[in-house]
Amino acid sequence: MTLFFRTISVEEAIRASRSIAVRMPSEIIPLSEACGRVLDSGITAGADIPSFSRSTMDGFALVTADTIGASESLPAMLRLAGRMGMGSGAGIGVSPGRCVYVPTGGAVPEGADGLAMVEICEQLGDQVLVRKPVANGENIMTRGEDFPAGSMVLTKGTRLTHRDIGALAAVGAARVPVTRQPVVGIISTGNELVPVPDIPAPGQVRDINSYLIGAFLVNRGCIPEYSGIVRDDRAALRTVLTRALERCDAVLLSGGSSKDDRDMTAEIIRESGEVLVHGISISPGKPTIIGRAGGKPVIGLPGHPASAYIVALVIVRPLLAEMTGERDPGFPVRTLTLAENVPSARGREDYIRVRIHGGKAYPEFGKSGLINTLIRSDGLIRIPAGKEGLEEGECVEVILW
Amino acid sequence: MTLFFRTISVEEAIRASRSIAVRMPSEIIPLSEACGRVLDSGITAGADIPSFSRSTMDGFALVTADTIGASESLPAMLRLAGRMGMGSGAGIGVSPGRCVYVPTGGAVPEGADGLAMVEICEQLGDQVLVRKPVANGENIMTRGEDFPAGSMVLTKGTRLTHRDIGALAAVGAARVPVTRQPVVGIISTGNELVPVPDIPAPGQVRDINSYLIGAFLVNRGCIPEYSGIVRDDRAALRTVLTRALERCDAVLLSGGSSKDDRDMTAEIIRESGEVLVHGISISPGKPTIIGRAGGKPVIGLPGHPASAYIVALVIVRPLLAEMTGERDPGFPVRTLTLAENVPSARGREDYIRVRIHGGKAYPEFGKSGLINTLIRSDGLIRIPAGKEGLEEGECVEVILW
Numbered sequence: 001m002t003l004f005f006r007t008i009s010v011e012e013a014i015r016a017s018r019s020i021a022v023r024m025p026s027e028i029i030p031l032s033e034a035c036g037r038v039l040d041s042g043i044t045a046g047a048d049i050p051s052f053s054r055s056t057m058d059g060f061a062l063v064t065a066d067t068i069g070a071s072e073s074l075p076a077m078l079r080l081a082g083r084m085g086m087g088s089g090a091g092i093g094v095s096p097g098r099c100v101y102v103p104t105g106g107a108v109p110e111g112a113d114g115l116a117m118v119e120i121c122e123q124l125g126d127q128v129l130v131r132k133p134v135a136n137g138e139n140i141m142t143r144g145e146d147f148p149a150g151s152m153v154l155t156k157g158t159r160l161t162h163r164d165i166g167a168l169a170a171v172g173a174a175r176v177p178v179t180r181q182p183v184v185g186i187i188s189t190g191n192e193l194v195p196v197p198d199i200p201a202p203g204q205v206r207d208i209n210s211y212l213i214g215a216f217l218v219n220r221g222c223i224p225e226y227s228g229i230v231r232d233d234r235a236a237l238r239t240v241l242t243r244a245l246e247r248c249d250a251v252l253l254s255g256g257s258s259k260d261d262r263d264m265t266a267e268i269i270r271e272s273g274e275v276l277v278h279g280i281s282i283s284p285g286k287p288t289i290i291g292r293a294g295g296k297p298v299i300g301l302p303g304h305p306a307s308a309y310i311v312a313l314v315i316v317r318p319l320l321a322e323m324t325g326e327r328d329p330g331f332p333v334r335t336l337t338l339a340e341n342v343p344s345a346r347g348r349e350d351y352i353r354v355r356i357h358g359g360k361a362y363p364e365f366g367k368s369g370l371i372n373t374l375i376r377s378d379g380l381i382r383i384p385a386g387k388e389g390l391e392e393g394e395c396v397e398v399i400l401w
Numbered sequence: 402m403t404l405f406f407r408t409i410s411v412e413e414a415i416r417a418s419r420s421i422a423v424r425m426p427s428e429i430i431p432l433s434e435a436c437g438r439v440l441d442s443g444i445t446a447g448a449d450i451p452s453f454s455r456s457t458m459d460g461f462a463l464v465t466a467d468t469i470g471a472s473e474s475l476p477a478m479l480r481l482a483g484r485m486g487m488g489s490g491a492g493i494g495v496s497p498g499r500c501v502y503v504p505t506g507g508a509v510p511e512g513a514d515g516l517a518m519v520e521i522c523e524q525l526g527d528q529v530l531v532r533k534p535v536a537n538g539e540n541i542m543t544r545g546e547d548f549p550a551g552s553m554v555l556t557k558g559t560r561l562t563h564r565d566i567g568a569l570a571a572v573g574a575a576r577v578p579v580t581r582q583p584v585v586g587i588i589s590t591g592n593e594l595v596p597v598p599d600i601p602a603p604g605q606v607r608d609i610n611s612y613l614i615g616a617f618l619v620n621r622g623c624i625p626e627y628s629g630i631v632r633d634d635r636a637a638l639r640t641v642l643t644r645a646l647e648r649c650d651a652v653l654l655s656g657g658s659s660k661d662d663r664d665m666t667a668e669i670i671r672e673s674g675e676v677l678v679h680g681i682s683i684s685p686g687k688p689t690i691i692g693r694a695g696g697k698p699v700i701g702l703p704g705h706p707a708s709a710y711i712v713a714l715v716i717v718r719p720l721l722a723e724m725t726g727e728r729d730p731g732f733p734v735r736t737l738t739l740a741e742n743v744p745s746a747r748g749r750e751d752y753i754r755v756r757i758h759g760g761k762a763y764p765e766f767g768k769s770g771l772i773n774t775l776i777r778s779d780g781l782i783r784i785p786a787g788k789e790g791l792e793e794g795e796c797v798e799v800i801l802w
Contacts (some may be wrong), residue, residue, distance in 0.1 A: 374568065
């Protein structure tokens with residue numbers, strides 16, 4: 001009775017996971033729907049932004065040489081030659097001894113090299129007193145200062161934030177090329193599973209993974225496709241997997257908690273493809289399968305939700321990034337001091353939940369299978385396979401949830 | 402010609418903004434759609450989770466007293482009384498001298514107080530050798546250990562993360578009470594604005610705010626409702642605002658860059674309600690209006706996108722939290738060392754964009770109106786109104802984007 005299976009390192013597993021990714025095709029979508037999507041080509045500014053020199057304040061555009069030495073007691077006195085309206089181009093020019101009123105965001109007329117904000121000026125009829133010297137370029141955003149024509153605004157592989165949406169609007173990218181959202185199938189297997197609305201009988205548990213992994217996928221910019229619960233039955237699992245592979249770009253199976261069930265899952269994947277990894281030196285999450293069927297990635301996640309979730313973060317996340325072309329799917333991290341010793345088995349990469357308090361990371365001990373610590377912690381620390389633990393007072397990088 | 406307007410502190414502005422919030426009603430939605438929504442009542446566990454004692458490993462459930470002193474050379478020898486199937490309740494019991502095989506996640510039979518993982522056991526026919534002592538409770542998650550019956554899982558006001566969705570699935574909350582998503586109108590005003598797909602003529606700029614503020618609203622769990630561009634015209638603005646107020650729970654106007662336009666916006670709000678704030682001691686973002694019309698919040702954001710965005714973060718975000726009942730809409734922050742001196746005017750709260758590099762925060766100087774620094778920075782630092790700046794080497798809290 002062989003009870004071990006050969007495990008590989010997390011690094012190798014990530015490499016295997018990335019290697020089976022199928023790159024999503026490009027599509028062009030409206031900018032208003034592009035937040036969270038991944039750019040499939042770089043976006044450059046087609047013209048200078050702004051396309052004209054703009055005032056950054058309400059004030060008077062002038063020749064700054066006219067204001068040298070200006071003070072409260074000896075203000076510079078300029079003749080008001082006109083007022084710029086919003087949205088109109090230059091027309092009035094500025095020359096020595098003359099100024100033009102420009103509202104915030106208005107075009108700075110030809111000839112002006114600075115703008116005195118209204119707060120330092122006084123208007124008396126068609127005369128304007130300027131009570132302080134104005135520096136060259138002051139209160140003016142010059143043409144092309146934000147994005148010069150031809151400059152790269154955002155590069156291929158950027159997952160668009162809402163600020164990025166603003167920058168793309170600035171350069172007129174009303175429609176943007178992004179990679180299609182992967183449709184990812186979720187199959188929960190296990191005789192012990194009941195649907196979430198049901199009351200579990202003794203020995204039964206609710207199908208948490210469909211919800212937890214589904215929400216994870218939405219968060220990663222994917223479209224989850226739910227296959228529901230499948231009993232640990234070869235024919236049933238084969239049928240559901242085949243159907244899921246027809247509709248999806250990748251499939252995540254979860255469950256198969258016992259060794260026999262895991263082996264069955266691996267065999268079914270092997271029948272229509274290959275199993276690259278069966279067992280990873282990671283805790284929690286050791287009984288993970290990485291395979292390919294019908295040319296598409298199929299990942300066998302552990303049945304326990306907390307373990308499945310960690311594997312989703314560590315192994316599935318890079319796979320999805322490869323599929324969408326996301327350049328840097330790194331986690332937000334924070335370097336903190338560890339508040340307590342954390343033991344770990346050498347040869348296994350451990351992910352320990354931590355709570356952050358007063359600038360320190362407190363490990364959440366207790367069983368890795370608890371779901372309550374998933375929501376009562378702030379993130380994870382990683383103990384590399386080569387270490388036998390971490391010591392109190394060590395600096396650790398906390399992967400923030 | 403009075404060019405100043407009375408400004409109030411950021412703290413007062415936030416208080417005013419919160420005071421005009423209209424609380425969204427509750428609705429019950431499927432759990433699979435609840436990620437990012439705000440719980441409108443606390444969720445407790447209706448029963449113990451798990452509902453039975455579960456194995457956390459493949460192994461043999463036993464009476465731990467039987468394994469005292471067990472070793473490689475002198476293993477404990479137990480009789481295998483049966484195997485638990487997944488999903489079935491107890492049935493077989495364990496008594497001294499006997500053990501039962503339990504797969505990971507399976508029910509631990511009555512009488513067992515520990516589980517020997519398969520890795521320390523050897524099965525010989527119906528005998529099982531256990532080579533190490535097993536501690537009381539080892540490899541068992543006891544009934545109710547995750548969420549005891551009646552315990553609070555998540556409290557009212559929680560904005561649900563994808564991990565929270567998993568916890569709610571665990572306790573069978575297939576439908577959850579959340580506050581309705583606020584519908585928030587966006588009106589961009591300004592004669593200088595052209596739609597994003599257009600090429601701006603001299604003096605014109607694209608309507609960035611509809612996109613930037615729209616994406617911000619989606620990110621904050623709201624539904625944006627776009628009114629498009631309105632010229633600086635009293636009748637037109639009045640009509641569009643009235644229509645928006647009929648359809649929306651709150652309205653954000655952006656623009657009115659010049660003082661005259663700002664005054665016009667304030668007057669139109671006043672006609673059908675009140676203006677609480679006209680001008681905030683904040684940079685960027687001074688010309689902000691906080692008002693109420695038709696009983697609904699109306700915020701006048703600055704016209705410049707970078708300023709409008711900072712005001713959205715600082716002033717609109719707490720308003721939206723008050724509307725959805727979100728308990729703690731705090732920003733993720735990181736404490737870092739400031740890499741350079743940052744000057745600031747006393748009496749004004751300054752928000753400076755910073756880039757994080759090598760554990761230090763580098764202020765992004767240059768004009769606050771630049772959009773490129775919104776996407777090329779990592780967050781903001783706040784300089785309180787009482788300070789005249791921050792010094793190199795000071796510890797600063799960076800509000801992360």
